[in-house]
Amino acid sequence: MSATSTTILNLPDQSTATLPKKNYINNEHGLLSWLLTGDHKRIAILYLISITFFFFIGGAFAGLIRLELLTPQPDLVASDTYNKFFTMHGIIMIFLFLVPSVPATLGNFLIPIMLGAKDLAFPKINLLSWYLYMAGGTFTLAALVLGGVDTGWTFTTPLSTHYLNTHVITAATAIFIAGFSSIFTGLNFIVTIHRMRAPGMTWFRMPLFVWSNYAASILMVLGTPVLAIAIVLVALERTFGIGVFDPTKGGDPLLFQHLFWFYSHPAVYIMILPGMGVISEVISTFSRKRVFGYTAVAFSSVAIALFGFFVWEHHMFIMGVSNYSALVFSLLTMLVAVPSAIKIFNWAFTLQQGSITFETPMLYAFGFMGLFTIGGLTGVFLGSLGMDIHLTETYFIVAHFHFVMVGGMLMAFLAGIHFWWPKMTGRMYPESLSKLAAVITFIGFNLTFLPQFILGYLGMPRRYHAYPPEYQVLNVLSTAGATVLGVGYLLPMLYLAWSLKYGAIAGNNPWQATGLEWQIQSPPLTENFIEIPIVDHEAYDYEWLEHKTKHEVTTVG
Amino acid sequence: MTHPHTHETAVPAEHHHVALPQHRHHFETEEQQREAGSFGMWLFLLTEIMFFGGMFFAYLLYRNWYYDAFVVASNQLSIPLGATNTVILIGSGFFMALGVWAAEVKKKGLLVLFLILTTLLGVAFLGIKGVEYHEKWEKHHIPGAHFDVSEFVNPHAYGLHEEPLSPDMAQKTQIFFFLYFAMTGMHAFHMIIGIVLLFWLTWRAHAGDFSKGYVAPIENFGLYWHFVDIVWLFLFPLLYLINRHPL
Numbered sequence: 001m002s003a004t005s006t007t008i009l010n011l012p013d014q015s016t017a018t019l020p021k022k023n024y025i026n027n028e029h030g031l032l033s034w035l036l037t038g039d040h041k042r043i044a045i046l047y048l049i050s051i052t053f054f055f056f057i058g059g060a061f062a063g064l065i066r067l068e069l070l071t072p073q074p075d076l077v078a079s080d081t082y083n084k085f086f087t088m089h090g091i092i093m094i095f096l097f098l099v100p101s102v103p104a105t106l107g108n109f110l111i112p113i114m115l116g117a118k119d120l121a122f123p124k125i126n127l128l129s130w131y132l133y134m135a136g137g138t139f140t141l142a143a144l145v146l147g148g149v150d151t152g153w154t155f156t157t158p159l160s161t162h163y164l165n166t167h168v169i170t171a172a173t174a175i176f177i178a179g180f181s182s183i184f185t186g187l188n189f190i191v192t193i194h195r196m197r198a199p200g201m202t203w204f205r206m207p208l209f210v211w212s213n214y215a216a217s218i219l220m221v222l223g224t225p226v227l228a229i230a231i232v233l234v235a236l237e238r239t240f241g242i243g244v245f246d247p248t249k250g251g252d253p254l255l256f257q258h259l260f261w262f263y264s265h266p267a268v269y270i271m272i273l274p275g276m277g278v279i280s281e282v283i284s285t286f287s288r289k290r291v292f293g294y295t296a297v298a299f300s301s302v303a304i305a306l307f308g309f310f311v312w313e314h315h316m317f318i319m320g321v322s323n324y325s326a327l328v329f330s331l332l333t334m335l336v337a338v339p340s341a342i343k344i345f346n347w348a349f350t351l352q353q354g355s356i357t358f359e360t361p362m363l364y365a366f367g368f369m370g371l372f373t374i375g376g377l378t379g380v381f382l383g384s385l386g387m388d389i390h391l392t393e394t395y396f397i398v399a400h401f402h403f404v405m406v407g408g409m410l411m412a413f414l415a416g417i418h419f420w421w422p423k424m425t426g427r428m429y430p431e432s433l434s435k436l437a438a439v440i441t442f443i444g445f446n447l448t449f450l451p452q453f454i455l456g457y458l459g460m461p462r463r464y465h466a467y468p469p470e471y472q473v474l475n476v477l478s479t480a481g482a483t484v485l486g487v488g489y490l491l492p493m494l495y496l497a498w499s500l501k502y503g504a505i506a507g508n509n510p511w512q513a514t515g516l517e518w519q520i521q522s523p524p525l526t527e528n529f530i531e532i533p534i535v536d537h538e539a540y541d542y543e544w545l546e547h548k549t550k551h552e553v554t555t556v557g
Numbered sequence: 558m559t560h561p562h563t564h565e566t567a568v569p570a571e572h573h574h575v576a577l578p579q580h581r582h583h584f585e586t587e588e589q590q591r592e593a594g595s596f597g598m599w600l601f602l603l604t605e606i607m608f609f610g611g612m613f614f615a616y617l618l619y620r621n622w623y624y625d626a627f628v629v630a631s632n633q634l635s636i637p638l639g640a641t642n643t644v645i646l647i648g649s650g651f652f653m654a655l656g657v658w659a660a661e662v663k664k665k666g667l668l669v670l671f672l673i674l675t676t677l678l679g680v681a682f683l684g685i686k687g688v689e690y691h692e693k694w695e696k697h698h699i700p701g702a703h704f705d706v707s708e709f710v711n712p713h714a715y716g717l718h719e720e721p722l723s724p725d726m727a728q729k730t731q732i733f734f735f736l737y738f739a740m741t742g743m744h745a746f747h748m749i750i751g752i753v754l755l756f757w758l759t760w761r762a763h764a765g766d767f768s769k770g771y772v773a774p775i776e777n778f779g780l781y782w783h784f785v786d787i788v789w790l791f792l793f794p795l796l797y798l799i800n801r802h803p804l
Contacts (some may be wrong), residue, residue, distance in 0.1 A: 025623060047762060112583075119583035187600045195593040196583075222598040225604045229611035233739070242700045242735040250729045259611050532585065 287354025289351025
């Protein structure tokens, strides 16, 4: 750790730090004490283990897809098996990893602490949401084991309702149930943020991580039920052949698309907003400055959430929607770039003249800023009506959303996991190895997905497992990148597990950060605070932190 | 900016009064707990509105496209049964509101009585709904392979003569009936959940859980029950009433 930075005052002596005898991990023992817990921190750990499990299953499918695409001929698997690969990859990564990733793990762990509360407002509903997540995951695995689904993650009708014999209903049930898990998480966050703030914790003293999770929660609460009803209608149509989405009976397949994308576009912001919150925390901490334009960044999260509800039709520009509505939705799509840019520019200004140090979370955050910017700007290409017709359903769009979701969100997730790992476990991760992993991830990511922009622009369609030989060079590059990327993801998995036992003791505030979570012991007590704090300082107030002495840190044991 | 540089200090001890066994440890005050619970319930109802909203949107779309089919299909629904059910459900909601009042004034016997009346009227609603569904079954008006369009004729505005719908449009009545079953079915499903909860609440009320000042579950369930009522108050006119008259 860079404990030598001259701007960091009152560094606690890490060499003498000890693990507190009493904390949320050793408070109770036994498997049941975890499976029946109401503690938001323990539920966060449960989520972390489960989403990591599903991430590696989803990642394995990505590996298989890239392996098949190594050669122009379909030689690894048959066409319908390939369809199942990308469907399972999409379903698992979106509904079981990206949507719950930051909110359910870091959000669950940190939001109550950041607000100065003892727990989320509804601990039992929080636990229920994990069980619903696991039930959704079980149904997904069941669909996989029974023979897979090949609709694509979008369940497009009438393909999903009439033309496939795979386990669509099982997968639909999985998504329906996992959706309720997401609804309950969002509901819990909103109520907690409104009602559980400590005295003095005003709205504009909240860390930006809380703001961005608040915005994502609004999307979860308002968007997910619409997905739920769309999925129910697909299941009913498939079971009883009713015709609400079937054009031969007078139904409208576009109606399904409207309902589906009304959720699934905002879902993109459910996935990215909490990651943006992580980046705000990390950038502020490692440049020792208050986030530039705090209020603008806070409101830009809410603006992204609100605009996000009015852009869904840009997924349907080539599907026969009216030209006039396409025009409006194209314009609104461009508008989302404004609050996103506000964030990127404000982070850049936060860095300006900051005392920047390059710890692992900061490396991931830099990765996020670059890759998310590319992902976001290519989104503007796709939002333009003319470009969209050329680029949609090609690898360009695959590269675009992987830049946002993997280059953006996954980088942010890893930044957050490294940043708060000392708080969650009480131990540091190995710094040099983790820096290596961050660099490997960045290189692997770009090698995987930059060629896909070119492939898509040249016209290679997505969801095909055979392609003309002239595309092979770029596909080989992409597959090679995926291999590197895989190493970049396995490394943290291994050294973080290693650090649980052998990592250096972290102490309460290894980063000298200002958030309330850093003013309590690591790992925290079950009730987080011995006494509910009274907040008398703004978020990211390093001056306030300088005047705190290390003796004020509350540790038990 | 000025900074007082004071430290985190304890909340004064008088804020820690814990009077009721239902008070949960992570809330500072009972007031906070009650507000959080009720706020959570309102948010949940918001998700329910979005859930039903998808079906209302589908209704809007298809009513616009297949207006004639919606007119004839709507004429197959029984206004007397629908209206009776509306009255029954409003009555049920009324007793629920009285139940909340009884809990607030800590009258245990009245609370149990009102909860039972709420339940009975809810069950009566489902019974009548069952009669209606059965009638649709007998007339082959349930969408699917056995759907029969022979009864669908266009009732003329002045009752002079009836003209059959074009066969193409007659088939579109399936969409109406699908929406009818999806919307009223989803509504009935919410009522069944509500009735199960009512049994549980009545049992707890009988045990005296809600007659000592702790009324949050009754209040929040009341919100849910009223929401289910209100959904019906939209469904009744949309499905039974507004389409009856031809252009």
